[in-house]
Structures are given as C-alpha cells and as structure tokens.
Amino acid sequence: MTIEERKNLLGKVFSPTSPIKEESFFRGRIEQIRRIVDVMNEDGQHAILFGERGVGKTSMANITCKRITNLYSVKIICNSTDTFKSLWERALDEVQFTTTTKGIGFSPAVKSNLVSLGDRVKGKTEINPHDVQLVLRQFPNDKFLFVFDEFDNIKDQHARAKFADLIKSLSDASTNIKIMIVGIGENVINLIGNHQSLERCLMQIRMPRMSDDELKEIITKGFQQMEMTITNPAIQKILNFSSGFPHYTHLLCKYSIKNALESNSIQVKADELNLAIRQAIENSTEQLRDSYSKAIMSSTQNSQWKPVIQACATCDADEFDSFTTTDILKEFNRITGKDSIRENITHNLGKLCQDVRGLILEKIGTGRNIRYRFYNPMMKPFVLLNMENDE
Numbered sequence: 268m269t270i271e272e273r274k275n276l277l278g279k280v281f282s283p284t285s286p287i288k289e290e291s292f293f294r295g296r297i298e299q300i301r302r303i304v305d306v307m308n309e310d311g312q313h314a315i316l317f318g319e320r321g322v323g324k325t326s327m328a329n330i331t332c333k334r335i336t337n338l339y340s341v342k343i344i345c346n347s348t349d350t351f352k353s354l355w356e357r358a359l360d361e362v363q364f365t366t367t368t369k370g371i372g373f374s375p376a377v378k379s380n381l382v383s384l385g386d387r388v389k390g391k392t393e394i395n396p397h398d399v400q401l402v403l404r405q406f407p408n409d410k411f412l413f414v415f416d417e418f419d420n421i422k423d424q425h426a427r428a429k430f431a432d433l434i435k436s437l438s439d440a441s442t443n444i445k446i447m448i449v450g451i452g453e454n455v456i457n458l459i460g461n462h463q464s465l466e467r468c469l470m471q472i473r474m475p476r477m478s479d480d481e482l483k484e485i486i487t488k489g490f491q492q493m494e495m496t497i498t499n500p501a502i503q504k505i506l507n508f509s510s511g512f513p514h515y516t517h518l519l520c521k522y523s524i525k526n527a528l529e530s531n532s533i534q535v536k537a538d539e540l541n542l543a544i545r546q547a548i549e550n551s552t553e554q555l556r557d558s559y560s561k562a563i564m565s566s567t568q569n570s571q572w573k574p575v576i577q578a579c580a581t582c583d584a585d586e587f588d589s590f591t592t593t594d595i596l597k598e599f600n601r602i603t604g605k606d607s608i609r610e611n612i613t614h615n616l617g618k619l620c621q622d623v624r625g626l627i628l629e630k631i632g633t634g635r636n637i638r639y640r641f642y643n644p645m646m647k648p649f650v651l652l653n654m655e656n657d658e
C-alpha cells in the first residue's frame with residue numbers, strides 16, 4: 268500500500284465522528300450482539316438499546332440491520348419535533364416495493380410502479396398503533412425490523428406511550444414486526460417511561476462503555492488494515508485517554524496516523540501521538556471546549572479551578588464514575604503538593620455544578636452521601652488530554 272492509498276483508507280478505518288456502518292470496521296460487543304440475535308429469533312420480543320452518549324449505540328444498530336438478513340430493516344432517526352405519526356410516516360415511507368399493472372388492449376405493456384407503504388397512511392390526521400399493525404399485516408410473508416435511533420430526542424410524551432402500546436400489542440399478536448428502540452439513557456424508564464406490561468416483551472440491552480480489550484481491538488485491527496504499526500506504550504496511552512469511549516480511540520488513532528503519514532512514516536510512536544493529543548483538543552466538540560474554559564476561567568494566577576477539575580478526572584471513581592469530596596481532596600493535595608482541607612474546595616465543587624462554571628460536574632445524593640460526577644462523561648477524557656498537553 269502506498270502512502271497515498273493509506274491516506275485514502277484512513278477515514279474509513281478510523282471514523283471518530285461517524286458511527287460504524289460496515290462489519291469490517293466493527294469490533295467487540297460480542298455479548299450485546301448475542302442478545303440482539305436472541306431477540307430477533309424469539310417470537311413476540313422487541314429490544315431497547317440504551318447507554319451513555321457516545322458508547323456506540325448507533326454503530327450497534329447499524330450492524331444489527333446488516334447482520335439480520337432475514338428481516339427487511341428500516342432505521343429512522345428521531346428528532347425533537349417528532350410525533351408517533353411523523354415517525355411512522357417516515358418509517359413506512361422507507362418500505363418500498365414495485366407493483367406491476369397491465370395496460371388495456373391486445374398484448375398490453377406491463378407497467379411497474381414504485382410504491383411505498385407510507386402511501387397507505389398518507390392523509391390521515393392521526394396514526395395509532397392499530398393503524399401501523401393494519402398496514403404491515405397486509406404482508407404476512409415479510410418480516411420487518413424498525414429501528415428508532417435517538418429516541419431520547421422525542422419530546423412528545425404521547426409518542427412514547429403509543430410506542431409502548433404498539434410494542435405490547437405486537438407481542439400479544441406475535442406478528443411479523445420487530446421494533447428496536449435506541450437512545451441515550453441510564454435506564455429504560457428514562458427512555459420509554461414506566462410500563463410494567465413491557466417487561467417481558469421488551470428486552471433491555473444496556474450498552475456499557477467499551478472495555479480496554481475491545482478498544483485495543485479497534486486499535487490493533489485498524490492498524491493492521493492500514494498496514495501500519497504502533498508501539499505498545501502508545502496503545503496504552505490511547506486506552507488511558509479513551510476511558511471506554513471509542514470516539515477518543517478513533518480520534519487519537521486518526522490524528523497520529525495522519526502525522527506519521529505526513530512524514531512518510533508508517534509507524535506511530537510517542538511523537539506522533541503527542542502531536543495528535545494537541546490536535547484532538549483543538550478539534551474537540553465546541554460544547555466540551557466551552558464548558559471546560561468556563562470552568563477554569565480565572566483572573567488570578569494561582570486559582571485552584573484547574574487542579575480541582577484535574578483531581579476529579581484522576582481520582583478514584585466507583586462503577587458509576589462518581590466520586591466523593593474525599594476522593595477529590597486526596598488527588599487535589601497530590602497535584603498541588605498542598606495540605607488543604609475539604610472546606611478549601613467545597614466552594615469550587617458547588618460552582619462547577621452550575622452554568623457559570625460550564626456545568627462541568629453533577630451532584631448526586633444528599634447530605635453525607637453527596638457524590639459528584641462529570642455531567643458529560645466525555646469531559647473526563649477531555650480533561651486528561653488537556654492535562655497531558657499542559658505538561
């Protein structure tokens with residue numbers, strides 16, 4: 268492979284800002300795939316795929332549609348103005364087929380027309396779960412998978428309730444339709460509401476952050492596809508920064524490879540990666556950069572905003588990524604070399620939970636059980652990148 272060919276391939280192998288669409292670039296997630304396949308094979312079962320922002324939900328949904336070849340799959344992205352009606356109009360519009368009609372007269376020409384299922388609900392003022400079923404029931408020999416991604420965007424509470432009703436009645440009637448709901452949420456209730464009747468027919472599949480082994484697979488297989496190499500310490504550093512988010516793994520691999528190729532090299536070492544870290548900060552999303560700069564903003568030289576945030580990024584955290592004031596204080600004293608007490612940082616922590624300081628932290632629990640965590644989970648890797656860059 269020439270340098271030029273590698274440059275052309277790079278955007279496909281490492282795609283920090285777009286979900287995976289092709290199998291050959293999809294890594295790990297064996298357990299989640301197994302569970303989704305189970306749902307698809309089980310009559311009357313549907314799936315809800317949920318997890319933090321950026322863990323790989325859309326990629327998983329894309330690969331599901333690719334793998335499940337015995338179903339006609341349609342993927343819709345929900346937005347904030349969508350209603351049950353607008354979503355199903357779009358979804359049914361995507362199901363297209365051709366019909367043939369014969370003209371009149373001797374040896375008439377056969378005309379084929381492209382029609383969509385959406386035509387069957389056009390003009391209706393309202394669409395209800397029953398209407399969706401009626402339309403799809405006309406194709407008993409076909410099987411459909413409808414994926415609704417970014418379901419958390421939907422503001423209309425009626426839409427969620429109608430989805431719940433639809434799923435419930437689809438399961439009771441065990442039809443030819445599968446539904447998969449995908450979105451950001453800590454649990455299913457965040458996403459679709461509290462419907463106990465859904466418990467048995469809606470399989471909850473949580474997408475956790477990726478494990479270091481899975482992220483390592485993204486790196487090593489990606490480098491193999493690029494026919495390039497990367498040193499072990501560089502791999503380790505990328506894993507540390509990623510904190511389970513594949514976005515950062517893709518971002519750092521992409522930039523460091525670009526840097527290597529610029530100097531006609533096919534090996535990534537510390538130099539290429541360090542430069543990549545700086546570039547990654549420059550290109551991080553505006554929202555992260557904005558709230559970080561609000562958080563560290565200060566008119567005095569020895570302000571402690573920055574070390575407090577750094578302490579939050581490096582201190583011990585529990586499985587939910589939350590930490591206590593004690594955890595933060597220990598790190599804060601290590602970073603600053605001081606011997607501060609809790610009261611010295613409580614003001615900072617309180618303000619960092621507010622808009623004026625970029626809403627960088629979120630407070631959970633009350634009284635003695637107060638814990639903190641990063642409001643946007645991607646902030647932690649971002650702070651780590653900045654710390655490295657400061658050094």
Ligand SMILES: Nc1ncnc2c1ncn2[C@@H]1O[C@H](COP(=O)(O)OP(=O)(O)OP(=O)(O)O)[C@@H](O)[C@H]1O
Pocket residue numbers: 282283284285286287292293294295296319320321322323324325326327451485512513514517
């Ligand atoms: N299994 C995977 N293998 C390789 N790369 C992945 C995998 N899953 C996700 N990625 C990469 O991680 C990044 C985030 O993935 P994706 O957009 O699918 O996440 P998401 O959970 O849908 O994000 P959001 O919450 O913003 O919708 C993308 O760059 C994608 O290419």
Ligand SMILES: [Mg+2]
Pocket residue numbers: 324325326416417
């Ligand atoms: Mg997504």
